[in-house]
Amino acid sequence: MTTQEDAGDFERLHALIATADIKGFLDGMSGHAAAAMTKATGRRIESAVTLRRRKRSTTIAGSSDEAILLDGIEQRLGDGPCAEALRTGKPTLIADVSAEPRWPAYCENLAASGYRSVLGVPLDLEEDASGALNFFAPAPGVFTTETTAEAAVFAGMASHALRLAIRIAVAEELADNLRAALDSRTAIDLACGMIMAQNECSKEQAIEILRRTSSNRNQKLNTLAEQIVARVSGTDSTTTYFED
Structure with a gap:
């Protein structure tokens, strides 16, 4: 993405802050994330986001119902690239589920759903919240070093907007x-x-x-x-x- 395109994504993310609730914001954010990575890779990409807030249940949103189901695989199994990205604070890549030694059950389920590679990117939030973006591709080797870097840039912009959205939500909850x-x-x-x-x-x-x-x-x-x-x-x- 060019600098001008990055700025456009940043403005669109901030526009989403006006949505009525965090779930609505996350749905919009994951849709923009999927569109950005689809353009960057030249392949159809689905995206889901997982948000954990203190004293709140985990919130999952996605670019489509399919993306939410894909993210639910990891939530059900309890481990995978999203959880690893949250633990390490770094992007976690499964380049090909058929050659990935980690999380065999997760990879088997992902392949059965028609997806062969996934990229988990952490979101930089405040102390009482954590989250990550997951990107799913139907073919192996889609996420290169360059596209992983672009996903990290998008996640950085999304983190800034999400921090503001969470602050607004907390203020509304207190009110x-x-x-x-x-x-x-x-x-x-x-x-x-x-x-x-x-x-x-x-x-x-x-x-x-x-x-x-x-x-x-x-x-x-x-x-x-x-x-x-x-x-x-x-x-x-x-x-x-x-x-x-």
């Missing part, structure tokens, strides 16, 4: 959690006010009544509070208003 916490607090505060009015008691006493009733019913405190508010006010709406 969603804050909204949920404040909504729960709103219901509890309203229920406490109603209990205080009905029983002529202090807020501390009202909270204790809520907690005791919640424990006796084996029911979450906020769920009980929402039910009290709904029964007294005749409405199910106890959410906090946010202006986005």
Whole structure:
């Protein structure tokens, strides 16, 4: 790829950051990766990406359903070029599955799916995340030194864009959690006010009544509070208003 083409790929990757979720971003990224390597090698290449985030399940995306199935072979077996790339931080190549002594079960499954070579390239992410791109080719010897270098360049650009996408996703997750916490607090505060009015008691006493009733019913405190508010006010709406 030329420098101008690299810049174009970089701009397209950053445009993908606006997608609604990480999975959507990864689908778009793997599609661009497959297109870039198809152009570089002159052969049809499928691409899949594996993303692991702390306290999150592994996310797999691909340039096609077939690519996701191919990546799933390694996930099912637990080892292969993607895992090796993650361990070493370097591209891992299987030039020909029929001549590869490592991961015999993986190579056998890949060959049965009609693919003869694969390249795993690590993504440079932040400490709480790791990921790798896998490129699959139907013929052996497709990934040369030059095309491997180009895949590494693409992975570098993709890593930068993915780091931004993850930061945005984390910020949105934190905001969603804050909204949920404040909504729960709103219901509890309203229920406490109603209990205080009905029983002529202090807020501390009202909270204790809520907690005791919640424990006796084996029911979450906020769920009980929402039910009290709904029964007294005749409405199910106890959410906090946010202006986005």
